[in-house]
Amino acid sequence: MSLLEIEGVTLKFGGVTAVNNLTMNVNEAEVFALVGPNGAGKSTVFNLISRFYTPVSGSIKFDGVDLLKLAPHEVPSLGIARTFQNIELFHQATVLQNLLVGRHRHRQSSLLPQLLHLPSVRAEERAHREAVEQVIDFLDLQPYRDKMIAGLPYGVRKVVELGRALASKPRLLLLDEPASGLSVEETQNMRWWIDDIRRQMGITVLMVEHDMGLVGKVSDRVLALADGAKLAEGTPPEVQSHPAVIEAYLGTSAISKTADAKGARV
Amino acid sequence: MRFHFKTSYDDDIRLFIDGWKFSLYAALLVFMLALPWLIDDFYLGEANNVLIWSVCGLGLMLLTGQTGQASLGHSAFMALGCYSCVIMMESGVPFIIALPMAGVITGCFGALIAIPALKLHGVYLAIATLALAILADDIIVLLEPWTGGVAGKVPPDIEVFGLTINRWGNPTEWYYMTLIVVLVCTLFYRNLLRAPLGRSFAAVRDSEISAQAMGVNIARTKTIAFGLSCAITGLGGALMGLFAGAFNNETFNFLLSIQLLMMIVVGGLGFIHGAFLGAIVIAFLPQFLSIVSDTMGHGVAIPGLESAVFGVILIVFILFEPMGLYGRWLKIRTFLELFPFARKDMFKRQKSYLKTERLR
Ligand SMILES: Nc1ncnc2c1ncn2[C@@H]1O[C@H](COP(=O)(O)OP(=O)(O)O)[C@@H](O)[C@H]1O
Numbered sequence: 203m204s205l206l207e208i209e210g211v212t213l214k215f216g217g218v219t220a221v222n223n224l225t226m227n228v229n230e231a232e233v234f235a236l237v238g239p240n241g242a243g244k245s246t247v248f249n250l251i252s253r254f255y256t257p258v259s260g261s262i263k264f265d266g267v268d269l270l271k272l273a274p275h276e277v278p279s280l281g282i283a284r285t286f287q288n289i290e291l292f293h294q295a296t297v298l299q300n301l302l303v304g305r306h307r308h309r310q311s312s313l314l315p316q317l318l319h320l321p322s323v324r325a326e327e328r329a330h331r332e333a334v335e336q337v338i339d340f341l342d343l344q345p346y347r348d349k350m351i352a353g354l355p356y357g358v359r360k361v362v363e364l365g366r367a368l369a370s371k372p373r374l375l376l377l378d379e380p381a382s383g384l385s386v387e388e389t390q391n392m393r394w395w396i397d398d399i400r401r402q403m404g405i406t407v408l409m410v411e412h413d414m415g416l417v418g419k420v421s422d423r424v425l426a427l428a429d430g431a432k433l434a435e436g437t438p439p440e441v442q443s444h445p446a447v448i449e450a451y452l453g454t455s456a457i458s459k460t461a462d463a464k465g466a467r468v
Numbered sequence: 469m470r471f472h473f474k475t476s477y478d479d480d481i482r483l484f485i486d487g488w489k490f491s492l493y494a495a496l497l498v499f500m501l502a503l504p505w506l507i508d509d510f511y512l513g514e515a516n517n518v519l520i521w522s523v524c525g526l527g528l529m530l531l532t533g534q535t536g537q538a539s540l541g542h543s544a545f546m547a548l549g550c551y552s553c554v555i556m557m558e559s560g561v562p563f564i565i566a567l568p569m570a571g572v573i574t575g576c577f578g579a580l581i582a583i584p585a586l587k588l589h590g591v592y593l594a595i596a597t598l599a600l601a602i603l604a605d606d607i608i609v610l611l612e613p614w615t616g617g618v619a620g621k622v623p624p625d626i627e628v629f630g631l632t633i634n635r636w637g638n639p640t641e642w643y644y645m646t647l648i649v650v651l652v653c654t655l656f657y658r659n660l661l662r663a664p665l666g667r668s669f670a671a672v673r674d675s676e677i678s679a680q681a682m683g684v685n686i687a688r689t690k691t692i693a694f695g696l697s698c699a700i701t702g703l704g705g706a707l708m709g710l711f712a713g714a715f716n717n718e719t720f721n722f723l724l725s726i727q728l729l730m731m732i733v734v735g736g737l738g739f740i741h742g743a744f745l746g747a748i749v750i751a752f753l754p755q756f757l758s759i760v761s762d763t764m765g766h767g768v769a770i771p772g773l774e775s776a777v778f779g780v781i782l783i784v785f786i787l788f789e790p791m792g793l794y795g796r797w798l799k800i801r802t803f804l805e806l807f808p809f810a811r812k813d814m815f816k817r818q819k820s821y822l823k824t825e826r827l828r
């Protein structure tokens with residue numbers, strides 16, 4: 203059984219079919235990449251898994267649990283964490299506080315003990331901070347630890363968002379364009395992190411990414427989407443050389459032609 | 469500039485970041501405790517007034533500054549706190565129980581009010597809560613058998629452990645009583661900030677969408693924020709009514725809500741210090757204005773001057789210093805600490821985007 207099973211899911215926004223009868227399975231401990239031109243419906247798939255949208259038809263199951271029966275805030279408690287394409291951090295809070303919100307699903311204390319800061323609350327806080335500190339070490343965020351998000355550069359925010367997701371110790375990590383807007387060096391780091399997240403932490407990764415260089419290096423399987431429908435699925439080389447994929451990209455824009463010429467992107 | 473070398477997780481959890489901060493606040497506490505010997509009864513009453521406003525402000529700060537939910541209905545909760553406390557006192561409940569109970573009652577009511585208000589955001593929430601504040605006046609009149617209606621109520625003297633506390637007879641005891649309430653509320657507020665609940669408040673304020681993606685139940689969090697906020701403001705309202713010595717349906721006028729909101733904006737949204745700084749401004753502005761108009765306008769009272777001046781101050785703050793007095797102080801402090809290395813654009817405001825369409 204796969205960890206995440208999406209079956210025949212369709213979602214429409216008015217006249218636009220953002221996701222069209224999509225079926226895909228993500229296996230435990232693999233890195234699975236979703237690729238496709240802009241507007242293909244990749245982020246919408248993530249938002250469906252997060253339960254921000256409800257599909258018209260189809261089913262989404264995580265480890266056998268029907269996600270469609272859950273409210274958005276119940277999804278993370280199963281062990282699903284995510285990042286956003288346009289970075290959604292808590293701006294008026296420090297990096298540390300942002301990561302600590304990632305621990306939300308592991309909280310135990312109720313209201314009164316928190317107001318009184320009972321010893322049990324302090325013990326819980328220490329445990330949260332220990333977990334967060336491990337993430338800070340892993341992602342080399344020490345220099346930014348006590349800085350406000352509002353003043354941080356883009357690349358760092360991207361890493362903080364990854365950190366916040368990791369702090370929740372998820373089983374499935376959804377990364378929406380983790381390398382977009384990053385420098386070559388930062389992309390390189392992201393690649394090692396994704397590798398380590400899967401290998402050392404045993405976390406399953408589902409990611410959306412345009413950088414085919416990165417996709418080819420880190421992912422086990424790739425699924426290409428266009429106009430909400432599946433074009434091709436397989437290993438990175440299989441998908442990259444698939445005729446339908448090549449056609450979809452050549453047909454969509456001139457940018458992809460130049461990108462193809464460079465061989466770095468689809 | 470002081471550097472903090474952190475050696476344990478507790479360094480981030482404890483109330484005071486270092487010995488210096490601890491001594492600073494300890495000195496402030498000693499000063500507050502010594503105040504009755506330093507100033508006369510009139511000014512002690514003013515200080516008491518500032519503290520009472522601070523309690524009300526802390527309540528609204530928790531909701532608006534911490535959780536990002538505007539409320540113009542807090543005068544209604546001040547009224548509820550006041551009436552329930554005094555009614556309990558009149559029916560023989562000891563004050564030491566009546567006051568916290570008034571907070572609890574107001575908190576529960578606030579949480580109830582939050583449920584229909586959950587769907588509302590920003591200006592709409594402000595308008596809906598304003599309606600509540602305006603309604604409160606009529607409700608108090610309608611409930612005359614309990615509230616005394618237009619004639620109002622004169623609260624009995626406060627009795628704590630056999631000690632009678634009367635505003636005119638025992639100003640010092642009154643002041644200490646308020647100070648205790650302030651300290652307890654501030655401690656609770658601080659405790660929240662270093663616990664998961666306080667962080668989920670901030671998460672809801674800054675991004676509901678990613679708060680949800682982290683497992684924060686938005687509806688529940690807002691309800692708790694409303695409840696706690698109203699509980700604290702209810703305590704403040706009770707103290708305010710008791711301190712006034714008499715109150716009726718007009719005492720907790722909706723204008724009080726607006727003043728309260730202005731107060732926390734001017735003080736600095738999202739900072740505990742902001743509630744106190746704002747309270748100082750709001751309590752001393754009338755005095756200041758009367759001194760100014762005495763020297764300038766031959767003592768002629770100009771109607772509405774106070775509100776007008778406060779409105780102008782508010783607009784100036786929103787335009788030029790949205791982080792309020794406390795934000796201004798933080799900038800000055802950082803500038804001094806870094807001198808001469810402060811960069812000019814260090815505090816430049818980030819452009820914030822509309823919250824719609826951010827999911828794609
Ligand atoms: N909230 C929304 N309302 C209306 N249309 C939307 C919404 N979100 C996405 N869409 C549309 O759905 C399609 C897929 O979008 P998206 O999933 O963001 O694509 P991408 O693959 O680039 O992430 C696009 O045509 C987009 O305009």
Ligand SMILES: [Mg+2]
Nearest residue numbers: 244245287828
């Ligand atoms: Mg997208």
